Amino acid sequence: MEPTISLKATGRSARRLRANRTAELVAVTAALIAVGALVILVGSVLVKALPAINMDFFTKGPAVFGESGGGIAPAFVGTAMLVAIATAMAVPFGVLLAIFVSEFASRRFADQVRLWLDVLNGFPSIVVGIFVFALMVQKSIPIIGIGHHQSAWAGGFALAVIMLPLIARTTMEVLSLVPNSLREASYALGVSKWRTVLMVVLPTATSGIVTGTTLAVARAAGETAPLLFACSIFGQVVETDPSVSVASVPVIIFEYSESPDTNLNAQAWAAAFVLIMFVLVTSLVSRILLDRSRRKLGAAA
Numbered sequence: 001m002e003p004t005i006s007l008k009a010t011g012r013s014a015r016r017l018r019a020n021r022t023a024e025l026v027a028v029t030a031a032l033i034a035v036g037a038l039v040i041l042v043g044s045v046l047v048k049a050l051p052a053i054n055m056d057f058f059t060k061g062p063a064v065f066g067e068s069g070g071g072i073a074p075a076f077v078g079t080a081m082l083v084a085i086a087t088a089m090a091v092p093f094g095v096l097l098a099i100f101v102s103e104f105a106s107r108r109f110a111d112q113v114r115l116w117l118d119v120l121n122g123f124p125s126i127v128v129g130i131f132v133f134a135l136m137v138q139k140s141i142p143i144i145g146i147g148h149h150q151s152a153w154a155g156g157f158a159l160a161v162i163m164l165p166l167i168a169r170t171t172m173e174v175l176s177l178v179p180n181s182l183r184e185a186s187y188a189l190g191v192s193k194w195r196t197v198l199m200v201v202l203p204t205a206t207s208g209i210v211t212g213t214t215l216a217v218a219r220a221a222g223e224t225a226p227l228l229f230a231c232s233i234f235g236q237v238v239e240t241d242p243s244v245s246v247a248s249v250p251v252i253i254f255e256y257s258e259s260p261d262t263n264l265n266a267q268a269w270a271a272a273f274v275l276i277m278f279v280l281v282t283s284l285v286s287r288i289l290l291d292r293s294r295r296k297l298g299a300a301a
Contacts, residue, residue, distance in 0.1 A: 041276075042273075042276060045269060045272055045273045045276060046273055048266065048269040049266070049269040049270040049272065049273040051266045052263070052266035052267045052269065052270035053270045053273070056069055056070065056071045057070075057071040057072065057267065057270055058071060058073060058076065059071060059073055060073055061073055061074055061236055061237060061238070062074075062236045062264075063263065069263075070263070070267075071267070072247070072249070072252050072267060072271055073238060074234075074235075074236065074237055074238045074239065074246070074247040075247040075248055075249045075251075075252040075271065076249065077238050077239070077240070077246070077247075078152070078231075078234070078239065078246030078247040078248045078249075079221060079247075079248045079249045079250075081152055081156075081240065081242065081246055082152055082155045082156050082159055082220075082227070082231065082246065082248055083156075083159065083217055083220055083221055084156075085152060085153065085155075085156025085157075085159075085160070085242060086156045086157070086158075086159035086160040086162075086163055086220050087160075087163070087213065087216075087217060087220075088156075089156065089157060089160035090159075090160040090161075090163035090164045090167055090216065091163075091167060091213055093164060093168075094163070094164050094165075094166075094167030094168040094171060094212075095167065095168075095171050095209060097113070097164075097168045098167075098168045098169075098171035098172045098175060099171075099175070099197060099201075099202075101113050101114065101168075101172060102171075102172050102175040102176060103175070103193070103197050103201070104193075114169070114172065117164075117165040117168055117169055118165070118169070120161075120164070120165045121165035121166060121169065124225075125162060125223050125224075125225045125226050126225035126226070126228075126229075128158055128161050128162055128225075128226050129158055129225050129226035129227070129228060129229035129230060130229060131161075132154055132157055132158040132161070132226060132229060132230045133154075133229035133230060136151075136153070136154040136157060136230065137149065137150055137151075137154055137229065137230060149244075149245070150229075150230055150231050150232065150233050150234075150245040151230075151231065151242065151243050151244055151245055152231060152239075152241075152242035152243070152244070152245065152246045153242050153243065154230035154231060155226070155227050155230040155231030155245075155246070155248070156242070157230070158223075158226035158227065158229075158230045158231075159220040159223060159226065159227075160220075161226075162216075162219065162220055162223060162226065163216035163217070163219070163220050166212060166215060166216040166219065167209075167212045167213055167216050169212075170208065170209070170211065170212025170215065170216075171205070171208070171209050171212055173208070174205040174208025174209060174211075174212070175201060175205050177205070177208070178201050178204050178205055182200050182201070182204065183196055183200065183201065186199075186200045207289050207290070207292050208289075208290065210289050211286045211289040211290045214282050214285055214286040214289065215282070215283070215286050217282060218278070218279045218282040218283060218286070221249070221250075221275065221278060221279070221282075222250055222275055222279060223250060224250035224251060224253070224254055227248050227250060227251050228251065228254070231245045231246060231248065231251075232245070232251050233245050234246055234247045235247075249271050249274070249275055250275070252267075252268070252271055253268050253271045253272050253275070256268035256271070
């Protein structure tokens with residue numbers, strides 16, 4: 001009689017199978033809890049924000065105290081200005097720093113730069129706000145017309161300090177994924193190193209750099225603490241002059257949430273919902289760009 005062969009796990013194999021299923025169950029449960037918490041958070045904010053979300057909320061300025069209606073159009077314009085200034089400051093410096101560290105610097109120096117960028121990335125944002133307050137608000141910088149007052153330049157610089165390490169570290173990681181075969185092929189054609197970086201490496205890593213920039217913008221758009229020191233004393237009108245202080249969505253949320261006016265409380269919830277949606281959309285876009293970059297780099301390899 002032929003021996004009967006059983007595919008049922010026994011002994012050590014059975015224990016490993018049970019441990020594997022337990023780990024999968026724990027992972028799925030943790031994921032469901034995280035998604036559930038996000039859904040509850042967004043849903044609760046949306047319910048409280050619905051009374052204030054209308055066209056006036058996006059196109060008009062604040063209403064007089066006690067009156068209904070009005071909006072936070074100056075805050076949307078101010079936030080766009082602050083993020084634009086911060087991006088214009090952080091992206092060139094971050095990308096150039098990443099290129100130098102990844103392509104030209106010695107290994108010991110590169111490790112030190114990465115370490116300090118990680119330290120800067122972990123700095124509390126309120127510390128950055130105090131630093132910018134002491135540097136650009138208390139002290140005068142006459143070359144660019146800044147001195148002894150809050151301004152969009154100061155707020156943008158504070159956000160740029162927050163964005164810089166994230167952009168630089170993301171760019172470094174993406175540059176490290178570019179296959180060396182592309183560099184060697186360029187060198188074999190007699191192309192100099194700086195032209196190889198400019199014409200071969202950077203175009204290959206563009207999607208990853210845009211991903212890091214998108215994530216940095218999403219983080220900077222929701223920062224409140226630095227703006228309280230650098231750009232929180234503003235008027236109630238749309239302002240486009242960067243030499244004066246401008247309104248911003250995070251600061252408006254902070255101020256309106258403590259107001260005794262119920263209309264302003266509802267607008268604070270509405271502004272919070274808009275900010276959440278902005279972060280969600282930018283995060284999804286960054287994930288799409290990251291997947292595209294990985295596929296591109298995989299095809300290049």
